[in-house]
Amino acid sequence: MAYHGPSYGLSRECQMKSQAKFDLHRAREACDWVEAVTEVPLDWPTSDGLIDQLAFGHALKDGIALCTLLNHLQPGSVKRINTMKAPFKQRENVEMFLKGCEAYGLKSQDLFQVNDLYENRNLYMVVDCLYALGGLAQKRSFDGPVIGVKVAMENKRNFSEEKLKESHKIIGLQYGSNKGASQAGMTAYGTGRQIIPGEAQKNLSVDGQKIIGLQSGSNKGASQAGMTPYGAPRQIIPDDHER
Numbered sequence: 526m527a528y529h530g531p532s533y534g535l536s537r538e539c540q541m542k543s544q545a546k547f548d549l550h551r552a553r554e555a556c557d558w559v560e561a562v563t564e565v566p567l568d569w570p571t572s573d574g575l576i577d578q579l580a581f582g583h584a585l586k587d588g589i590a591l592c593t594l595l596n597h598l599q600p601g602s603v604k605r606i607n608t609m610k611a612p613f614k615q616r617e618n619v620e621m622f623l624k625g626c627e628a629y630g631l632k633s634q635d636l637f638q639v640n641d642l643y644e645n646r647n648l649y650m651v652v653d654c655l656y657a658l659g660g661l662a663q664k665r666s667f668d669g670p671v672i673g674v675k676v677a678m679e680n681k682r683n684f685s686e687e688k689l690k691e692s693h694k695i696i697g698l699q700y701g702s703n704k705g706a707s708q709a710g711m712t713a714y715g716t717g718r719q720i721i722p723g724e725a726q727k728n729l730s731v732d733g734q735k736i737i738g739l740q741s742g743s744n745k746g747a748s749q750a751g752m753t754p755y756g757a758p759r760q761i762i763p764d765d766h767e768r
Contacts, residue, residue, distance in 0.1 A: 588618025
């Protein structure tokens with residue numbers, strides 16, 4: 526594995542977020558599942574077993590356990606497993622495992638990149654991939670140890686053209702809903718508000734409707750007669766001078 530040195534700035538922040546997503550409990554369950562299916566113990570760096578994500582990456586980075594796992598789920602997925610310790614051979618094992626998973630039916634968004642495992646960049650994605658692989662194995666009726674949630678079976682519906690046209694008559698909630706309300710009885714914009722019960726409005730005389738209610742505001746008889754337009758100069762001249 527190449528040594529890239531410490532990370533700084535944004536790279537360091539992304540690395541810390543990736544490490545925070547790694548769940549040791551889920552990783553231990555994934556490793557136990559791999560050992561149960563392959564019936565071969567993983568090669569841990571120390572006798573303490575899985576103690577952190579670095580130990581997880583060390584146990585799977587050569588790709589041998591992953592390829593063996595996939596061959597147990599679907600025999601013949603990986604034709605030849607490299608047992609050499611050369612880095613390019615180990616990376617080739619991981620690549621063959623990923624291609625085999627895609628051929629097995631795993632979606633591309635459930636896979637990881639080779640460097641995510643081999644360089645310990647995003648080990649949580651390796652755990653998620655194993656859980657997705659276990660769920661797909663249950664769907665394909667694998668009778669061995671299981672892990673994860675079983676992938677649902679496809680239930681395709683076929684509707685007639687007449688049935689599909691019925692949906693055009695329904696106003697979807699994304700368009701909003703007035704819950705049966707209407708604008709019946711609303712006054713025009715700018716007119717006075719008549720806060721009078723509906724039955725009382727029918728008995729209101731025409732002269733009474735001409736009165737400006739206090740709720741509409743009152744100018745107390747003032748008007749705008751004699752006012753100059755906005756921006757024009759103000760003529761402050763005494764009345765006796767005009768005479």
